[in-house]
Amino acid sequence: MEFGPFLLLALMEGLVTAAVLALTASGLSLVFGIMRVVNVAHGAFFMLGAVLAWFTAQWVPGPPAVAFAVALIVCPLIVGAIAALADTAILKRLNYEPEATIVATIGLLYILEQAALSLFGPDARPVPAPFNIRLQLPWFGYSGYKLAVVAAAIIVLLGVWLILKHTRAGLVMRATQIDRDTARAFGINVDRVYAGVFAMGAGLAAIAAVLIVPIQQAHYLMGGDPLLLSFIVVIIGGLGSLRGTLVAALLIGLSDGVISTFFAPTLAKIIATLVVALVLVFRPQGLFGTRTT
Amino acid sequence: MNGTRALALHLGVLALLLALHFLAPSYHHTNIARIMVLAIYAMGYNIAFGYTGLLSLGHALLFGAGLYGAGLLVYHADAHATLALIAGVLAGGALAFAVGLLALRTAGVAFMIVTLMFAQAGYLTILYFGSYTRGDEGIVIPRAARMLGSLDLSDDGTRYLVALTLFAIALLCNLALVRSPFGRVMVAMRENEERSRMLGYNPFTVKLAALTVSGLYSGLSGAAYGLMFGYVGAGLASVQYSILPMLYVLLGGAGTVLGPFLGALLMFYLIDYASSVTDAHQFVTGAALVLLVLFAPKGILGTIRARAGARGAEWLP
Amino acid sequence: MxxxxxxxxxxxxxxxxxxxxxxxxxxxxxxxxxxxxxxxxxxxxxxxxxxxxxxxxxxxxxxxxxxxxxxxxxxxxxxxxxxxxxxxxxxxxxxxxxxxxxxxxxxxxxxxxxxxxxxxxxxxxxxxxxxxxxxxxxxxxxxxxxxxxxxxxxxxxxxxTDVKSQVLSMAPWVLQNLGKKVTMVFPDYAFGHDHRDYFTQAVQANGGEVIAQVAIPPTETTFTRYFPKIPRETEVLYHVMVGPAVLTFVKELGEFYGTGARPEIFGFIDSLEAVNIASPGLEFLEGTHFWEGHPRYLQExxxxxxxxxxxxxxxxxxxxxxxxxxxxxxxxxxxxxxxxxxxxxxxxxxxxxxxxxxxxxxxxxxxxxxxxxxxxxxxxxxxxxxxxxxxxxxLQSISKVEGGKLKRVHQTTMEDGFYPDEVDYTTMSF
Missing domain, CATH: 3.40.50.2300 (Response regulator)
Known part of the structure; x- marks a missing residue:
């Protein structure tokens, strides 16, 4: 294939990766930023969203688009509720100690994966896309749905931004992020804020999963990769900086798409991984974070 | 006085393990041999994490360095197993030193991610050089090559005693390390980096030294695993094997010398038991971890030590 | 009996x-x-x-x-x-x-x-x-x-049968019936390398040519970006993928070629094991060929x-x-x-x-x-x-997707899959 179309394909693929990554990572970033919690189960919440989308597709009659729309609303709510429950029942009692939360969320990850394996099974199962439009470009074909995923991700992220900046809930969250004790002194129910933030973070992962599942199938081990990549994106972007997370998602998604298109794939992955590590070594606060120590 | 109690306890544990060599049924005998080898890895992790406060998510790289450092030498260069074992230890230490030089410029979550990334790059490198490593499938070390001098590592009895010897050395060195002045500096670094800096210690040097020691332990464990159990594969250098020692340490008790061994032992039997009673054994493991952090957040020995007050530290350094 | x-x-x-x-x-x-x-x-x-x-x-x-x-x-x-x-x-x-x-x-x-x-x-x-x-x-x-x-x-x-024998036994049929210029897509680890090495060897022995080898990193979950590496002049695309992402792989391959011209496609059924061929997005498999160890659809x-x-x-x-x-x-x-x-x-x-x-x-x-x-x-x-x-x-089967079903079109002979012994375990001690 000629260079131009080749690059175009790489960029389109990168954009899809970036969009889904941005959604998943912004959920992690919220939890990270506001609660200072490393949520290892974030990938499991992502997986849960995809698995629930499959169940929804089985149960909701009518055209796939209807089931998809239902899944897009119901799955994040269910996943969010599970997350809120986990927060109140477990994380709160641990007082959000970093090491304890890591172990607890690893435990949670095992429990959720086992639940998916027992109830959903070990196979990768497809979920029909709400619509099937194939764009036939002169050089290659491309899925129209993938482009819709990018658009949907942008809309959801805009929504998150509006909530954070322009609603009372967002104000409360930001206040809690800056100083939890002062927030409490001003009558903010910090416990509820935390449960809400944890639920929202998980819900965002679930939305990302519902969007990606017509492309990638639901599978009980699918959470590993999104977790790793989201972590990288959040750190590279700078802890707790939502803007940084978005830029980093775009950067990582696009470069992943382009680099692995033009170089020996495994070697490219090695180099890309090392580059991420070195960026952090020489700029530990991330690209957009401010140095705190 | 202070020292003798702890020393007595640790020697007692070693004596018990020696007694088990004669008493344990053969299934448990082989398991304990493997657990001792993996406990060395967890001890190494504990030196970095439990004592110095370096929460790494990339120790599989160091375990893998030992595994492949020893395995490839034996497999491709017909090296003597003794030499390979030493090479594995050094490979772990050297790689830890190199990673430390870069990664220790960061702290906290960034340190976790940097180590994770380095380990991931290492894992992919093993796959990339598949013509030497056979990638994920891995290589089987021929039985004839697994001779430590005149000791045949493929023999169950010999393996147990060699594992116990290596474990004993590692355990006693660990005990000596944490009670040495340097060990106290490590803990000081974990508790309050600023203050120890003001006391004249260079945090970077201290952490680098601790991480290197941790790498030597991990390398020893990896090399011993490959030579004793005859298998060297990329799966053993994957991210799960970075999480594993962390779980062992947190379960047994971070910052206790015996904790890693206890954690490895309990974790093994927990999984073994759970999978014999239910198909959904991951659920049992997961629930056990959650209950553990809820009710014994410092790990088992950590909790016991805290409950025992001042005397606890005399027994469990 | x-x-x-x-x-x-x-x-x-x-x-x-x-x-x-x-x-x-x-x-x-x-x-x-x-x-x-x-x-x-x-x-x-x-x-x-x-x-x-x-x-x-x-x-x-x-x-x-x-x-x-x-x-x-x-x-x-x-x-x-x-x-x-x-x-x-x-x-x-x-x-x-x-x-x-x-x-x-x-x-x-x-x-x-x-x-x-x-x-x-x-x-x-x-x-x-x-x-x-x-x-x-x-x-x-x-x-x-x-x-x-x-x-x-x-x-x-x-x-x-082991993979070496499977691959050797099928290469002649693939080259005679599907084409001589082969591009291989395989996972970049040992299982994929076995396919790469033995099939390439067999292709050369049968007068064909492997013109490109696309190794896909095992951590990958999306594949479209690798397809442009498949040269235009490819006559046969040989694919073998395993793991939960296989369905994505096949679907994306379908999207990539779509209605445009495409090479003959020969895959190992591993790429679709435990997956329904009638899944949405797999229509393009019609007319492609698969190796099957044992035919999935009941044959006549x-x-x-x-x-x-x-x-x-x-x-x-x-x-x-x-x-x-x-x-x-x-x-x-x-x-x-x-x-x-x-x-x-x-x-x-x-x-x-x-x-x-x-x-x-x-x-x-x-x-x-x-x-x-x-x-x-x-x-x-x-x-x-x-x-x-x-x-x-x-014996190995080569099946063709016809009407959404796999129909056996060729079965290898026993001799197709033989190769010289590489070991004699009976001389080893117990």
Whole structure:
């Protein structure tokens, strides 16, 4: 294939990766930023969203688009509720100690994966896309749905931004992020804020999963990769900086798409991984974070 | 006085393990041999994490360095197993030193991610050089090559005693390390980096030294695993094997010398038991971890030590 | 019972034949059925099962197949007149846990053998321990590791052809019928490298050319970006992917080529094992070809043994579970579990196997076996067994997708898959 179309394909693929990554990572970033919690189960919440989308597709009659729309609303709510429950029942009692939360969320990850394996099974199962439009470009074909995923991700992220900046809930969250004790002194129910933030973070992962599942199938081990990549994106972007997370998602998604298109794939992955590590070594606060120590 | 109690306890544990060599049924005998080898890895992790406060998510790289450092030498260069074992230890230490030089410029979550990334790059490198490593499938070390001098590592009895010897050395060195002045500096670094800096210690040097020691332990464990159990594969250098020692340490008790061994032992039997009673054994493991952090957040020995007050530290350094 | 086992011990076969011939025995009680046994204690087989982890899709079906085969085996009188039982232990598809499970079989459960392992890394991690514990260990990984000599005298693969033989036997047909210029897409790890090396070798030997090799990193979950690496002049695209992302791979390939011109496509069914071919997005597979170890769709003129096997494992004519049409079997591979069990039976009966003390005699008897005839015990087809390399050789199918179904268009001959021995395990010590 000629260079131009080749690059175009790489960029389109990168954009899809970036969009889904941005959604998943912004959920992690919220939890990270506001609660200072490393949520290892974030990938499991992502997986849960995809698995629930499959169940929804089985149960909701009518055209796939209807089931998809239902899944897009119901799955994040269910996943969010599970997350809120986990927060109140477990994380709160641990007082959000970093090491304890890591172990607890690893435990949670095992429990959720086992639940998916027992109830959903070990196979990768497809979920029909709400619509099937194939764009036939002169050089290659491309899925129209993938482009819709990018658009949907942008809309959801805009929504998150509006909530954070322009609603009372967002104000409360930001206040809690800056100083939890002062927030409490001003009558903010910090416990509820935390449960809400944890639920929202998980819900965002679930939305990302519902969007990606017509492309990638639901599978009980699918959470590993999104977790790793989201972590990288959040750190590279700078802890707790939502803007940084978005830029980093775009950067990582696009470069992943382009680099692995033009170089020996495994070697490219090695180099890309090392580059991420070195960026952090020489700029530990991330690209957009401010140095705190 | 202070020292003798702890020393007595640790020697007692070693004596018990020696007694088990004669008493344990053969299934448990082989398991304990493997657990001792993996406990060395967890001890190494504990030196970095439990004592110095370096929460790494990339120790599989160091375990893998030992595994492949020893395995490839034996497999491709017909090296003597003794030499390979030493090479594995050094490979772990050297790689830890190199990673430390870069990664220790960061702290906290960034340190976790940097180590994770380095380990991931290492894992992919093993796959990339598949013509030497056979990638994920891995290589089987021929039985004839697994001779430590005149000791045949493929023999169950010999393996147990060699594992116990290596474990004993590692355990006693660990005990000596944490009670040495340097060990106290490590803990000081974990508790309050600023203050120890003001006391004249260079945090970077201290952490680098601790991480290197941790790498030597991990390398020893990896090399011993490959030579004793005859298998060297990329799966053993994957991210799960970075999480594993962390779980062992947190379960047994971070910052206790015996904790890693206890954690490895309990974790093994927990999984073994759970999978014999239910198909959904991951659920049992997961629930056990959650209950553990809820009710014994410092790990088992950590909790016991805290409950025992001042005397606890005399027994469990 | 039309099938006969080729064993060097005719007298024992005659005894068993006598039991089996009396069909009425099937309906009599346990005591009568196992009356011939010198010891009526059951023979215990340890099954190393991928119940969790990356191999779980296969594991579920392997457990079903083993259970079904066991029922047939016991209904026909067990082994040496003794009942047989299988202990399933999850290995998490992990090489370390795999080794521990082998130890558990040998030292805790006192199993007579261990068997059933599919994933190569678990085989590699477990086989050394099986050798040290002198536990006969029967794998079904298709890996060339057995016949290459990497393992030991206690490890055998009598139930399925290895990948080297599969690939060599199909290359001539692919080159003659689909095209000479081949591009290969494979996962960048050992399993993919075996395909790369042996198929490239076979292509050259048959006057073709591999013009590009696209190795895909094993951590990948999306593939579109690799497809532009497939050269335009490619005549045959050879793909073999495994793992949960395979469906994505095939769908994205379809999107990429779409309605435009595309090369002939030849894939290993591994890329679609446990996946319904009628899944949305797979329409483009129409007209493409697949290797199948054992045809998923019931073929015309299928043998009675095939029908009986299909019914016993609970799979319908389309390769899905009879109880849930959405639950597609790993049909192309799982026969290996069934056939291994009956190979073990043949070996144990040839050896007059009584208990763990006879394990060495049993392995020697296995090595003396030269072939397994097609029949109820070997429904996939006849096998030639090479006692020196511990490896079985069988017939491979090439199927074409026609009307959304896989239809066999070619079956290789036994000779197509032979290659010179690379090891002689019989000269090694136990």
């Amino acid at each position: 039309s099938n006969k086992l080729i064993t060097p011990n005719p007298s024992r076969r005659a005894v068993l034949g006598g039991i089996a011939a009396g069909g009425a025995l099937l309906t009599t009680g346990l005591g009568a059925r196992f009356a011939q046994a010198q010891s009526s204690a059951p023979i215990k087989l340890g099954f190393q099962l991928h119940r969790t982890g990356i191999g779980a899709s296969y594991g579920r079906w392997y457990e079903r197949t083993a259970t079904a085969a066991l029922k047939v085996l016991n209904d026909a009188g067990g082994i040496n007149g003794r009942p047989v039982e299988i202990l399933f232990e999850d290995d998490g598809t992990d090489p370390k846990r795999g080794a521990e499970v082998v130890e558990k079989f040998a030292t805790q459960h006192k199993c007579d053998i261990g068997f059933g392992t599919l994933f190569s890394h678990v085989v590699m991690g477990s086989a050394p321990r099986a050798g040290e514990l002198k536990l006969p260990y029967f794998v079904v990984s298709e890996g060339h590791h057995v016949a290459s000599g990497a393992l030991n005298r206690w490890t055998l693969q009598p139930g399925i 003129g299928a043998s009675e043994a095939e029908l009986a096997y299909r019914a016993a494992v609970g799979v319908d004519d389309t390769g899905a579970s009879v109880s849930d049409p959405a639950d597609v079997a790993t049909y192309a591979h799982m026969f290996s579990v069934w056939e291994t069990l009956f190979a073990v039976k043949a070996g144990m009966e040839a050896a007059g196997y009584q208990g763990p003390d006879d394990r060495q005699k049993f392995v020697e008897a296995m090595e003396a076996i030269a072939a397994f005839d097609e029949g109820a015990e070997h429904p996939q087809g006849p096998k030639v067994f090479n006692g020196k390399t511990h490896q079985a050789f069988g």
